[in-house]
Amino acid sequence: xxxxxxxxxxxxxxxxxxxxxxxxxxxxxxxxxxxxxxxxxxxxxxxxxxxxxxxxxxxxxxxxxxxxxxxxxxxxxxxxxxxxxxxxxxxxxxxxxxxxxxxxxxxxxxxxxxxxxxxxxxxxxxxxxxxxxxxxxxxxxxxxxxxxxxxxxxxxxxxxxxxxxxxxxxxxxxxxxxxxxxxxxxxx
Amino acid sequence: xxxxxxxxxxxxxxxxxxxxxxxxxxxxxxxxxxxxxxxxxxxxxxxxxxxxxxxxxxxxxxxxxxxxxxxxxxxxxxxxxxxxxxxxxxxxxxxxxxxxxxxxxxxxxxxxxxxxxxxxxxxxxxxxxxxxxxxxxxxxxxxxxxxxxxxxxxxxxxxxxxxxxxxxxxxxxxxxxxxxxxxxxxxxxxxxxxxxxxxxxxxxxxxxxxxxxxxxxxxxxxxxxxxxxxxxxxxxxxxxxxxxxxxxxxxxxxxxxxxxxxxxxxxxxxxxxxxxxxxxxxxxxxxxxxxxxxxxxxxxxxxxxxxxxxxxxxxxxxxxxxxxxxxxxxxxxxxxxxxxxxxxxxxxxxxxxxxxxxxxxxxxxxxxxxxxxxxxxxxxxxxx
Numbered sequence: 001x002x003x004x005x006x007x008x009x010x011x012x013x014x015x016x017x018x019x020x021x022x023x024x025x026x027x028x029x030x031x032x033x034x035x036x037x038x039x040x041x042x043x044x045x046x047x048x049x050x051x052x053x054x055x056x057x058x059x060x061x062x063x064x065x066x067x068x069x070x071x072x073x074x075x076x077x078x079x080x081x082x083x084x085x086x087x088x089x090x091x092x093x094x095x096x097x098x099x100x101x102x103x104x105x106x107x108x109x110x111x112x113x114x115x116x117x118x119x120x121x122x123x124x125x126x127x128x129x130x131x132x133x134x135x136x137x138x139x140x141x142x143x144x145x146x147x148x149x150x151x152x153x154x155x156x157x158x159x160x161x162x163x164x165x166x167x168x169x170x171x172x173x174x175x176x177x178x179x180x181x182x183x184x185x186x187x188x
Numbered sequence: 189x190x191x192x193x194x195x196x197x198x199x200x201x202x203x204x205x206x207x208x209x210x211x212x213x214x215x216x217x218x219x220x221x222x223x224x225x226x227x228x229x230x231x232x233x234x235x236x237x238x239x240x241x242x243x244x245x246x247x248x249x250x251x252x253x254x255x256x257x258x259x260x261x262x263x264x265x266x267x268x269x270x271x272x273x274x275x276x277x278x279x280x281x282x283x284x285x286x287x288x289x290x291x292x293x294x295x296x297x298x299x300x301x302x303x304x305x306x307x308x309x310x311x312x313x314x315x316x317x318x319x320x321x322x323x324x325x326x327x328x329x330x331x332x333x334x335x336x337x338x339x340x341x342x343x344x345x346x347x348x349x350x351x352x353x354x355x356x357x358x359x360x361x362x363x364x365x366x367x368x369x370x371x372x373x374x375x376x377x378x379x380x381x382x383x384x385x386x387x388x389x390x391x392x393x394x395x396x397x398x399x400x401x402x403x404x405x406x407x408x409x410x411x412x413x414x415x416x417x418x419x420x421x422x423x424x425x426x427x428x429x430x431x432x433x434x435x436x437x438x439x440x441x442x443x444x445x446x447x448x449x450x451x452x453x454x455x456x457x458x459x460x461x462x463x464x465x466x467x468x469x470x471x472x473x474x475x476x477x478x479x480x481x482x483x484x485x486x487x488x489x490x491x492x493x494x495x496x497x498x499x500x501x502x503x504x505x506x507x508x509x510x511x512x513x514x515x516x517x518x519x520x521x522x523x524x525x526x527x528x529x530x531x532x533x534x535x536x537x538x539x540x541x542x543x544x545x546x547x548x549x550x551x552x553x554x555x556x557x558x559x560x561x562x563x564x565x566x567x568x569x570x571x572x
Contacts, residue, residue, distance in 0.1 A: 028213075028214045028215075028217040028218040028221065029214045031214075031217070032210050032213050032214040032217065033210065036204075036205050036209075036210055036213060037203070037204040037205060040203055040204065040205055041200055041203050044200075044203055050203070053205075054205075054209065054213060057205075057213060058213055058216055058217055058220070061213075061217050062217055062220050062221060065217070065221045066221070067298055069297055069298040087303075091302075091303060091304055091305075091425075126195075127192045127193075127195040127196045127199065128195075128196055128199035128200070131196055142196075143200075146193050146196060146197065147196070147197055147200050177192065181192060
């Protein structure tokens with residue numbers, strides 16, 4: 001798979017499935033409609049679980065309502081939401097790992113495993129399972145690049161890493177996916 | 189791989205909240221937003237009434253200077269690249285928070301970051317062309333106190349805190365800065381404390397701080413204990429803020445049009461081009477008929493004695509501020525910007541923050557390299 005973006009993976013962003021257009025008053029219903037599923041997917045990608053997604057969604061949207069500074073455009077707002085939700089997930093993981101009194105096994109420390117049968121996603125499917133088995137750094141890059149349709153440059157900006165690091169994470173993720181999926185087929 | 193990614197997208201598409209969950213969240217968000225709006229206190233930032241001479245000040249100052257570069261750094265004129273890089277960063281990390289100027293003070297709007305339940309907010313920024321003071325509030329999001337181990341005698345004074353991983357305050361286009369910082373509790377009735385950074389910046393010849401983007405990084409808030417002997421991490425995390433340096437320049441020019449002769453400590457002649465004071469500090473600009481040459485002298489380790497001597501000769505103009513009550517402030521050891529010219533000479537700007545915020549009308553005169561500049565005879569009335 002070349003680094004150049006296949007146009008069909010841009011459809012998500014261009015379709016405007018996330019934010020509402022133009023400058024609008026912060027209406028909770030609009031924000032939930034626009035961003036809750038996006039935040040849910042961010043949480044699932046980062047935490048491998050959706051159990052904390054509702055709390056993170058509420059916290060993120062409260063921060064969005066409290067924000068005084070206007071956004072340049074809907075894409076700016078959407079990128080802000082993704083960053084805040086991602087940071088909230090990372091904070092949660094950090095908090096869990098910092099509290100020794102809450103014993104968590106490996107799966108729980110990152111959330112449910114993809115095979116954990118998350119109730120919202122139903123059967124995650126082979127590919128989704130394989131993606132969710134990747135390291136968090138690769139999962140986040142794959143989500144932003146393939147699902148949200150961001151370019152490598154934008155993905156790097158959202159993750160706070162260099163473009164080469166973003167490319168590397170995508171390449172590594174794809175290589176591991178290929179190995180996992182082809183290996184699975186051979187085994188089967 | 190293409191088909192597999194399509195499968196991944198389809199699987200992610202199926203991930204969504206139910207209508208009932210969305211309705212519940214919208215109601216909860218509306219409720220919390222309303223509560224937050226009614227309970228949001230007015231933010232008041234006050235400076236401490238008097239300052240203790242705690243050794244912490246030295247500790248914090250040393251830590252900050254270590255993070256930013258030592259006082260008396262050299263600066264070069266490649267700042268434009270930094271500005272350009274700043275714009276690139278803004279494309280993807282959001283534009284810096286706007287800063288609303290209230291009176292002389294700039295109040296950054298929305299410059300805040302939260303990590304592990306602790307929120308740091310840029311509350312105010314104040315200064316002149318080369319110096320600034322920035323005030324940040326630090327508080328727990330849940331409204332609980334931070335849990336600082338206090339000395340009972342220190343209420344309202346400096347708090348024994350520091351950022352373990354350092355505090356980095358960068359301004360786009362500026363190559364270095366030096367100064368000090370401290371923590372205090374402006375209002376013991378709330379759960380927030382304040383962090384104040386006072387910095388003198390190596391401003392390029394044709395530039396200033398105002399209008400540029402400040403990029404701030406803090407790492408791990410550490411309580412070093414009342415006696416500075418029991419350090420413990422108060423809050424682990426990394427905080428990142430940025431905002432526009434927008435405030436009303438409080439500079440009063442004492443010398444701007446008629447160059448004066450002065451001498452460096454090493455006896456070299458200089459031409460004073462500008463002397464300016466503000467509530468925060470002093471800046472002095474002069475030209476000298478020699479160049480520092482080479483790289484900036486090292487802070488420690490193997491230092492080239494010749495480079496050090498050349499640097500001292502170019503930058504070594506003594507600057508003393510005398511106040512009307514007779515007290516003095518030695519600004520000789522300051523942040524330094526040096527630009528070599530084509531004729532073997534140098535333009536030098538030295539700037540230094542005072543150890544307190546002063547009323548510029550209390551400044552009686554400034555002595556630069558043996559030349560006395562009377563405030564009254566300068567023909568410029570200090571700002572009220």
